[in-house]
């Protein structure tokens with residue numbers, strides 16, 4: 172059976188989006204890995220299917236390119252919002268995910284691009300079994316990768332945005348070996364279900380530079396849930412205001428942690444091409 176898809180991205184974090192509202196889509200993990208391979212397949216960070224939902228406008232299912240199902244994806248939520256509301260009518264969409272219900276508004280849309288704002292819900296500050304202090308320090312996690320003068324990574328902040336994140340604050344994000352360090356932390360025994368890893372450098376109280384190692388996908392150009400987790404971690408530690416721009420390799424997202432505890436993510440989407448699986 173053939174399936175049409177859209178190749179989309181949010182700040183370079185890229186997806187294959189399949190509309191499965193009428194016909195079920197249940198790809199096997201090895202098939203996802205083959206499609207996701209950038210050398211021999213189509214290449215993407217996540218595979219997304221849009222399904223029907225009894226409690227929302229749609230259900231968004233997410234697989235990483237290693238074939239594993241995960242709870243949610245912030246950048247893909249903006250893409251799905253654009254897909255469901257391409258005329259950018261003044262409408263709040265409810266998009267359900269395994270990580271919880273998100274509410275999205277499309278602020279601008281044309282045939283190939285758009286801007287959307289997503290209420291990602293409340294961050295989880297006690298998502299993991301690891302003992303967290305008041306400051307949410309994961310005090311048992313400390314590691315050094317590389318030569319003796321390499322940076323020491325320690326006391327990250329653990330935040331759930333529906334999916335798990337640990338955020339490390341560093342003096343210079345350009346000195347971080349994201350692949351070596353990120354893959355070690357993703358597979359650290361403290362995180363039996365794996366974890367997304369953010370390395371964040373505070374520029375000023377409204378600006379954070381962040382690089383990410385995504386669970387099940389490796390280095391990506393941007394991570395929406397990672398940007399939200401980073402802002403929550405920084406604001407909770409008193410390093411930034413509750414509203415800031417998080418600049419990733421693929422560009423900036425605006426994140427606000429509102430007084431009602433909800434995290435609002437605003438940023439762009441882009442359509443690259445369409446095709447058939």
Ligand SMILES: N[C@@H](CCC[C@H](N)C(=O)O)C(=O)O
Nearest residue numbers: 244245246334386394395396
């Ligand atoms: N790129 C995403 C997150 C995708 C899932 C993540 N790798 C996980 O395993 O939880 C985003 O924009 O949030």
